Amino acid sequence: MLLSWTSAVVRSAEEPLLAAGVPLMERAAFALHGQVLRVLRARRGRVRGARVVVLVGSGNNGGDALHAGALLARRGVQVTAVTCAARAHAGGLAAARSAGARVVSLVAGGGDGGRGVPTTTVEAAAGAAAGADVVLDGLLGIGASGTGARGPAGALVEALRQTPRSPHGPVVVAVDVPSGIGVDDGTCGGAVLPADLTVTFGGAKPGLLLPPADACAGDVVVVDIGLDLAAARPAVARLAPEDVAALWPVPDRHSHKYARGVLGVVAGTPRYPGAAVLCAGAAVLAGVGMVRFVPDAPTGRVDPGDELPPHGDGGPLAAAVLAARPEVVVGQGRVQAWVLGPGVDPHDHARRRTLTDALDAAVSDGLPAVVDAGALDQLPPRVGPQVVLTPHAGELARLLRARGEPVERAQVEAEPLRHARRAHELTGATVLLKGPTTVVVGAGGAVYAQADGPAWLATAGSGDVLAGILGALLAGRSQEVADDPGLVAALAAAAALVHGRAAHLANPGGPVTASAVAEALPATVAAVLGANGGARAAVAERRGRR
Numbered sequence: 286m287l288l289s290w291t292s293a294v295v296r297s298a299e300e301p302l303l304a305a306g307v308p309l310m311e312r313a314a315f316a317l318h319g320q321v322l323r324v325l326r327a328r329r330g331r332v333r334g335a336r337v338v339v340l341v342g343s344g345n346n347g348g349d350a351l352h353a354g355a356l357l358a359r360r361g362v363q364v365t366a367v368t369c370a371a372r373a374h375a376g377g378l379a380a381a382r383s384a385g386a387r388v389v390s391l392v393a394g395g396g397d398g399g400r401g402v403p404t405t406t407v408e409a410a411a412g413a414a415a416g417a418d419v420v421l422d423g424l425l426g427i428g429a430s431g432t433g434a435r436g437p438a439g440a441l442v443e444a445l446r447q448t449p450r451s452p453h454g455p456v457v458v459a460v461d462v463p464s465g466i467g468v469d470d471g472t473c474g475g476a477v478l479p480a481d482l483t484v485t486f487g488g489a490k491p492g493l494l495l496p497p498a499d500a501c502a503g504d505v506v507v508v509d510i511g512l513d514l515a516a517a518r519p520a521v522a523r524l525a526p527e528d529v530a531a532l533w534p535v536p537d538r539h540s541h542k543y544a545r546g547v548l549g550v551v552a553g554t555p556r557y558p559g560a561a562v563l564c565a566g567a568a569v570l571a572g573v574g575m576v577r578f579v580p581d582a583p584t585g586r587v588d589p590g591d592e593l594p595p596h597g598d599g600g601p602l603a604a605a606v607l608a609a610r611p612e613v614v615v616g617q618g619r620v621q622a623w624v625l626g627p628g629v630d631p632h633d634h635a636r637r638r639t640l641t642d643a644l645d646a647a648v649s650d651g652l653p654a655v656v657d658a659g660a661l662d663q664l665p666p667r668v669g670p671q672v673v674l675t676p677h678a679g680e681l682a683r684l685l686r687a688r689g690e691p692v693e694r695a696q697v698e699a700e701p702l703r704h705a706r707r708a709h710e711l712t713g714a715t716v717l718l719k720g721p722t723t724v725v726v727g728a729g730g731a732v733y734a735q736a737d738g739p740a741w742l743a744t745a746g747s748g749d750v751l752a753g754i755l756g757a758l759l760a761g762r763s764q765e766v767a768d769d770p771g772l773v774a775a776l777a778a779a780a781a782l783v784h785g786r787a788a789h790l791a792n793p794g795g796p797v798t799a800s801a802v803a804e805a806l807p808a809t810v811a812a813v814l815g816a817n818g819g820a821r822a823a824v825a826e827r828r829g830r831r
């Protein structure tokens with residue numbers, strides 16, 4: 286699991302160490318130079334003679350970069366440091382100079398208190414950067430105010446962004462964070478230089494995980510500089526496969542289909558049968574005990590424990606589901622969780638009635654439920670965190686507007702966390718906001734940001750598959766969810782991880798269909814369980830034998 290902490294938390298972890306004279310900047314710079322050496326070796330084999338351009342802001346982030354530049358210069362790297370403000374970290378500047386780095390400034394007399402640093406232009410600096418092997422971005426760190434670099438630093442970032450990127454262009458290494466991102470909220474409004482690699486100190490920062498800024502971070506490497514963050518509350522987490530393996534319901538010898546979880550599905554309309562097929566099919570393929578597909582029938586509520594025979598005729602929708610997935614049981618009956626809404630056309634009155642009946646039942650029984658697409662508009666004013674909303678940005682904007690918040694889709698895309706959190710506050714539900722990086726906000730302030738899928742996953746029906754996966758997980762873990770509704774957010778993040786990985790597995794590097802993503806689920810789950818689940822499955826199996 287990758288955890289992140291806000292800049293305020295990181296600063297308060299730094300304070301006692303700095304007061305005790307612990308050389309945090311030297312540690313950070315040493316680790317940073319090690320990462321740059323690794324990049325240079327991978328790129329050109331040898332380090333000596335490589336060219337590195339260091340972009341230097343006015344604060345300690347620039348200090349880290351200058352000290353790293355000094356260490357690189359001592360390894361025979363040709364280092365050019367470009368200071369971009371009237372002042373630059375004095376110790377870093379001295380170290381870089383004495384190691385043989387060339388120092389130039391975008392500001393007349395800048396960087397050095399007017400001691401005569403040669404000036405350069407934005408164009409010349411951008412040209413030098415374009416010809417370098419590595420650009421080290423030390424313009425802004427956790428002390429940045431607002432988003433986007435301003436002044437000469439901003440002008441240089443804009444010029445670098447205009448330079449066409451090529452495979453032969455420099456590798457951009459961000460120091461702590463890509464300069465100018467919203468470090469704590471993941472916003473990415475102004476001039477930000479996208480990085481190929483971010484070397485971050487002490488612990489990751491939320492903006493490295495949250496959309497849209499996470500797209501600027503490249504690979505994230507966390508280096509230990511001795512900060513004690515273990516007791517501090519993380520702001521945003523990203524699950525790894527081994528975390529998902531620990532969450533996934535794995536059967537043992539005593540398991541039977543009911544104990545493994547039964548999922549009720551109200552999805553699709555005769556006009557959109559595909560959503561029903563994809564959602565119910567994904568739940569089956571993700572390994573749920575049983576899927577009950579609920580067609581429109583005037584059966585009303587069913588008492589818990591009733592085991593009604595399947596409807597002989599569930600209509601064309603049920604027929605389509607059964608043709609694709611004969612494992613599905615059609616009809617009402619006891620369930621441990623619900624998926625409600627994929628492909629449900631709100632103008633189809635019969636389907637909408639079935640959906641609202643099931644939603645009412647789910648909410649009054651306190652059962653976990655995925656509320657997707659057509660069900661989002663039917664959500665009662667307040668629900669518990671065992672209900673997971675799964676909107677995309679447009680649906681979330683509509684949900685917020687329906688609750689009196691004047692929000693457009695573009696605003697949700699610019700600040701996904703803020704809007705997902707607002708929806709959680711207003712409804713009480715766990716919110717999974719879909720997008721290139723999926724954000725989950727749940728009970729107790731839990732926030733996850735998962736970026737597991739390829740962009741090919743942006744294809745019709747893929748959200749229906751995600752809903753089925755999450756439903757399967759909630760059904761399989763319904764008992765634990767009843768005891769700890771805070772678990773729902775982690776399960777939602779786990780579903781997003783498996784969904785994304787299934788898309789990679791379905792066709793590495795190429796287009797996928799939603800059906801192919803669903804078909805890849807059994808192998809994906811097996812691979813994820815292999816992350817540590819081999820051991821877990823063996824334990825479950827041993828327990829089962831006792």
Ligand SMILES: NC(=O)C1=CN([C@@H]2O[C@H](COP(=O)(O)OP(=O)(O)OC[C@H]3O[C@@H](n4cnc5c(N)ncnc54)[C@H](O)[C@@H]3O)[C@@H](O)[C@H]2O)[C@@H](O)CC1
Binds near residue numbers: 435438461
């Ligand atoms: N305190 C320390 O000794 C340590 C600090 N560390 C580094 O220090 C960084 C934080 O340093 P600082 O607090 O000095 O802050 P920054 O280096 O992030 O820079 C803040 C300065 O940049 C300017 N600035 C702010 N917003 C701007 C904007 N939008 N456009 C242009 N200029 C802007 C302001 O003059 C401000 O004083 C961390 O990110 C990390 O890289 C690490 O070396 C760990 C130890």
Ligand SMILES: Nc1ncnc2c1ncn2[C@@H]1O[C@H](COP(=O)(O)OP(=O)(O)O)[C@@H](O)[C@H]1O
Binds near residue numbers: 720746
């Ligand atoms: N650019 C992208 N990169 C990766 N995944 C994406 C991207 N855009 C969307 N997705 C994912 O694709 C799925 C689309 O779901 P959704 O919008 O509900 O589609 P549909 O309604 O057609 O099923 C979501 O899981 C979302 O996170």
Ligand SMILES: [K+]
Binds near residue numbers: 346459460464
């Ligand atoms: K930076």
